[in-house]
Amino acid sequence: MTDHRTSAIGYAHENSIRFLEELKDFTSIASISTDDASKAEVLHAAEWTAKHLRSLGIKNVQIFPTPGHPVIYGEWLDAGKSAPTALIYGHYDVQPVDPLNLWVTGPFNPDVRGDYIYARGITDMKGQMMVALDAYEAISKTGQLPINLKFLFEGEEEIGSPNLASFLESHKELLQCDFAINPDTGALSPDIPCITYALRGLAYMEIRVHGPDHDLHSGVFGGAILNPAQALCELIAGMHDAHGRVTLPGFYDKVRPIDQAERSELNRLPIGDQYYLNATGAPYLYGEEGFTTIERLGSRPTLEVNGLLSGFTGEGAKTVLPAWAMAKISTRLVPDQLPADVYNQMQSYLETHAPKEIRWNLTPMHGGPASISDRNSIYIKALERSLETVWHKQPVYKREGGSVPVVLDFQQILGVETVNTGFAMPDDNMHSPNEKLHLPTWYRGIDTFIHFYFNLAE
Template identity: 50%
Template sequence: MIRFPPEVVMNKTDEAVRRARERSGEHLALLKEIVTIPSVSTDPERKADVARAAVWMNDKLVEFGANETKIIATPGHPVVWAEFRASEPDAETILLYGHYDVQPVDPVELWDTDPFTPTERDGRLYARGASDMKAQVMACLLAVRTLVESNALGMTVRFLLEGEEEIGSPNLAGAIEANADLFRAAVCLNLDSGMVGPGIPSIRYALRGLAYFDLTIRGPSRDLHSGGFGGVVHNPAQALAELIAGMHNADGSVALPGFYDRVREIDAEEHARAAAVPVSAEDLLAQSGVPALWGEKAFTPVERIGARPTLEINGIWGGYTGAGAKTVIPAEAHAKISTRLVPDQRHSDVHAQLAAYLTENAPPTVTWELRQLAGGEAFICDPNSSYHKRFAAALTSVWNREPVFSRNGGSVPVAADLEQILGMPSVLSGFALPDDRVHSPNESQDIATWYQGIEAVIRFLAAESA
């Protein structure tokens, strides 16, 4: 750990950084406390736990010195709001975004330790939500607390903490519209994007959108004996597999009609930015564990991840899946399907495109039902804004290297919501690493990187920045 020599006269920002370093153990204990709450937003049985996480966040904001807090009810899980007012009345206002909900832990048997019992191992903290994104939320809370205690907060800071990001933020836009004055700010700092690699600070200037669907294929009125009906009844599981196989072309592109009609092409500047991202095919092979990469050969792997739309099968099931054998033709088969979208595509259009594909290709031997479960638009912004430059300076001061600017392949609906509803730009970053295994068993956060992240947020928000 870096320590300041006693003879150095520190400004308030350096004093706040020193204070954060001295309290690193306490900070880690607080992170461990919040990740024990199983705030799985998609699971109705965890609704009380999600509410408990919201109350925990609100209580900590009060404890850390917020001038005002509020838990805002929605038709789903609540939004937590808080405000820390700068001492200078004309200070600009910044919004800090985060989500306190987490993904399911399945398959739980693949975890090395209990997902909600935080475990330190090899410099990492293992737990569901440790990286995505409770560590990032806590980096913001702890940075603001440290600045308040050091009398060094240079901006009025508002928090927007939601509990539905992992299910597509279905109620967030409504909450923002109904409480616009509470959330209004010059810019939003959103740490839900992560770093491109260890020791490489990153700022993301684009996010992909999302359209998520549930597809059911139905055949017979009940499960049938495969010996009595095999060969005369089209198996719904087979029909589903055939339909899914046709959703991609041989070159890896998506085969839905009209899917690429609104896709924004990658210009020369974007190609250059993508080429500068220090992520190789070998890196992706190592991170994913696959024997070979796949996708549109006309684009580099970095471009495919951030600047091209995709269609993925997130789950597929039907018939008998228990131990041993049971010879049936299932009555139904199911798939969860998601698409990641790029700027100018609309998630509502994708629903119509997928329905058109099914209408054209589903055989008359089965029926189908398509439901859209979530949707959000893509986001892109100017990476040369003054706020991007300020955060870049904060990252540089901590990591001693300039950040990489790149697109992000994930979806964070709040960025587009804030832009559309409030005209608010966002700075997208974070301190998760590619090997954190987010959304997978054995998720973890690199602890040293997290400590650095707290310092970067301190320097960004401080009266004497960076």
């Protein structure tokens, strides 16, 4: 098997340029799942994925329709019943590109500049999907894969995977496996390989505030009618207290605290506050008092405003008192918190604090609970050995601040644990203009997955 590993690694290195060209082709597809105008492009990405799976010799490739965007399935089970079976998860949909004017090059015109390639979805997560597939190709073209693989790629992760749980429920037998692999997380830096053992949950919502039934002249009516933009901003400002704590009633009631041993381990990670200042460009850090930055980012819940809209935002001046204001808000949740509870808490907050001069409505959009994986599983230990082989140092274990709802679905519906890993960097601009991928780390990721597939068989 050692000779096969060496051959597979050599194949990956020899085909690195082609791997990159295929990634460029994939990321040139504008598969924005939240945009109805992009439905054809999302379908194009699904078809591209299925075609690529077939080209690799993966069997039983199917495009399953859902009420939203399709699910792609494929399998390679020739390692036999005695070998472990892994279910590899990925998503081919991407975030919107706004604001477009901040992109240096077109978001769907992949551009290599130095050690980076820039494109929407290059890190989140088309590049990470291709790591798993390129490693499979390298092994299968130089011998036989020592484990069984099933592939599950969805097109709705960026909108909360609304149809994936029902798909898992109705395809349990097809998806039966020993464990799942989710390569949709990241590292702390190119020199620090990581294994993610916990992911936060999500509750996403929209608040609309209405005052007059149409925009008014701010000179004629200003001072007589409460401005909906002002009312909404005051409501948002009250959602945190002076100590950085969220003020929604009952928000912290079900928060599962981390023990002192885990707190100590998290705070031994080789990063500090300066790391986050450098990564973000912010002048100062902010957050809930009583917790370090690394604790706040993975083990504590948060509330963030994702967008605000009201009134006139075009060039020049227009003196209006707007009829309405809107905010999109997300909360990141930790174990034992539930999205439905948070929506109810927000409802209670608005009922208590919204002024009588406005009307308001709250719309829950999507979300899912947090998840934690067993750090001592044989599968995670196999990944640990793989990362150590490639990086020549032991990986660190961390909590991830982001959300991947399917991980908990795999636990609850399929009854399997998930190995979370990935090669994204905190400054890769995921969900922002100029999303990028560090190519040297990406190539090391392919090598890591080659070792991982072999280590899983041992």
